[in-house]
Amino acid sequence: MPPLHAYLLLSAALFAIGLAGALTRRHAILVLVGIELMLNAANLNFIAFWRYGARPEALTGVLFAMFSIGIAAAEAAVGLALIIAVYRHFRTTTVNDVNELRG
């Protein structure tokens, strides 16, 4: 069994990768993908802390991760619907080009 900090470092790395992508990529879908990656990194942390925690039989980490997955699914659905709506309006999915408030 690898030590806890291995999981924490992996999670931090995933979070940083997701953050870098969300900050640098211009495509709206990729920004969303970066956010999904960050959420997943958080999930990994939940599970790792649950497994290495004092009372794993309480299942808190697992349950929290499941709720988080559910919320991520909702977020992805709404986010992608927004991207499609934006595309219909502006005919582009590049976030830099969608900077006007007027339609």
Next chain:
Amino acid sequence: MMETLDQLFVLLKRWVVGEFPAAWRLWLSPLIDAGAIIGVFAGLFAVTTLLERKGLGRLQNRMGPNRVGPFGVLQPLADGLKMLTKEDIVPRAADRVVHFLAPIAMVTPILLAYAVLPFGRNLVAVDFDAGLLFFFAVGAGTELAVFMAGWSSRNKYSLLGAMRGIAQMISYEVPLVLSAVAVVLVAGSLSLPSIVDSQAGYHWGWLARWHVFTPWGLAGFILFLIAATAESNRSPFDLPEGESEIIAGHLIEYSGFKYALFFLGEYLGLFAVSALGITLFLGGWQAPVPFLAWVPSYLWFGAKLLGCIALFIWLRGTMPRLRTDQLMNFAWKFMLPLVLVNLVVAALWHGTAAWGFFGAGATRWLLGGAVLWLTYSALSHALFTAPGRGPRTYRYAD
């Protein structure tokens, strides 16, 4: 004696693994499982292609293949040789890496799904506590493979086929999973062997306690079959590869061995989903009548599997293909409400299990059946036979 025969493969594997040093056993056991699954089901694939072609022929008053070998039994061999010796063509504009990976991404998840299916008493590779969820989770991987195949070919027909395929698979996954959830609700477990165990025994000593003999089980099984047909892209839901419209859908630009892999994946998916249907509704490897319980369990499973395959071939030989809008309407407006009602009926069935008065079973059956039948009639009337929605009338064509 019969006990040994029933557990033949389990004992055989235990003996083979026992012959090897302890360090190897951890690796050897799953390797043997995987090898057995691939060998048996690839063989079944070969047999099924022949049976399907023969059966379809007979359903349409034709002979079917009968040229290679006696009665054409060597036809799969000829087909295989032809596939393997064909030129492997990759379009110049294709994304070569994704194009190459797509068939692999198609077959691997389906083979993984076999790991949790119980083929006989104790004959299951891995007994996950959440086996059913595992099955559906890996099954989801094939959708991505369809997209990979369709997009990487750089062909508008293949992209259209892939979009149709993904839309269809997502839509029909909902009724598929929900009809399985009804079983989970009653059996109280996600593990497939314990779902089979929950169907053990016989009512009054002769009627098997399979879920298909309950009102929600019968409806659930039919809904499951329809959704499974759509999931495995078979006729009448074969729109993704409807050859008269989009040639072969996402398979257009595949030839030779890669095409054979897709073909194999399609059939393996069909077997897997049939095996799941058997496990959930038809009592898995259990014998249908108590006096035949001495027949080895895997033979019962095989017989049921062949029966399911025959049913799919029969459906394919009978039904015409749906239109895309009909397909989507059917999934979302007809099957989804029905499967939700079915879930409620299953919950009622489970809740009234404690009823003990005389005729309680018949009352429950009639109640559940009536609710389902009323829903079915109302839905089909509202969707198909209500004024303005009935069969199309042709003013000038007649």
Next chain:
Amino acid sequence: METAFYVLAAVTVAGAVAAMALPRLVHCTLCLAVAFVGLAGHFLLLGAEFVSFAQVLVYVGAVAILVVFAMLLTRSADAPPAWVVSRPGLLGVGVAVLVFGCLAATVAGSGLAGREAPPAPEVTVKALGERLMAEYVVPLEVVGLLLTAALIGAVILALEDRAKGGT
């Protein structure tokens, strides 16, 4: 166990990096799916079977497919490959590296670093379900409500504006 962790970690990180760095959007999505599968493997390794399968079902089976559909509907799949080597881009990477450094330093500095796992607990689906139905029934209902709202919201957002005649 250790080897499995490192292999899975390599797959996950490679998938994530590729998902964020490849020029073609479709490749990004496919690599994202690989990263998700790697994460599911980690969950399995940690003994959270149910979460692992749910992860594959939701992320590979739903989110990745949703992304694919969004890509096809916005015609981004055929967009020319776009690399990001610009000043704001570098700035973003710098910020991310900084964040990673902070997190790593915190992890290394905390007392948790060397903690070993207690014996594996028995996690049955039944236990999970009982928790969800007893202690966590309110959050469960809220998530259900949220998902329904998200479903309806997504449909309304993506619905074509017929009344306006489309813009």
Next chain:
Amino acid sequence: MKHTPGWGLLKGLFETARNFVGSYYQPGRLTTIEYPDERLPVQENFRNFPMLIYDGADPERGLRCVGCKICEKECPPQCIYIVLERDRSGKVQKRPRLFDIDVSVCMSCQICVEVCPFDAIKMNTEYELSTGDRFGALLLRKAELAKPNEYYRRLHPTEAAEVDARLAAAAQAKAAAQAKEQAKLTAKPAKPAWSTQP
């Protein structure tokens, strides 16, 4: 029962099941002809590809074709190629030296038959013309095209009888005309016919 939703599906399934079972013990249901082993009898009006008719035993001398080239001109895909025979002095004879038809081009339209004033070209019913040689074997020569009149009678009896009757009538009329001419000639002696020849 008839109006129960889903009834039509069951009816269809029943129908195919009846096909399935019936095809095993009612051979009449099977619509398949196992081709290389058994063949459908060729219909009299079937046509595939032209042939040249000759009378008598010698395909060279008995050929009805006079090389008028009408068929060559009328053939829509232009698959007929005719070169006329010449004698030693180079004079054109009323016989084709070459008469080639390209099978791969012919479209079985029968126009050559309809325009032929001499009933020399007719449609064959042979359909197994495939060959491994794409360039040589699909070009049929005069020798391969020439078929005796008996063969034509066997293939298209009705049509052949009609043609034979017409030809016999024409021959009779011609003989009668010749006899008349002969009678005229004998009545009024003139230069004998053979004297025009050198």
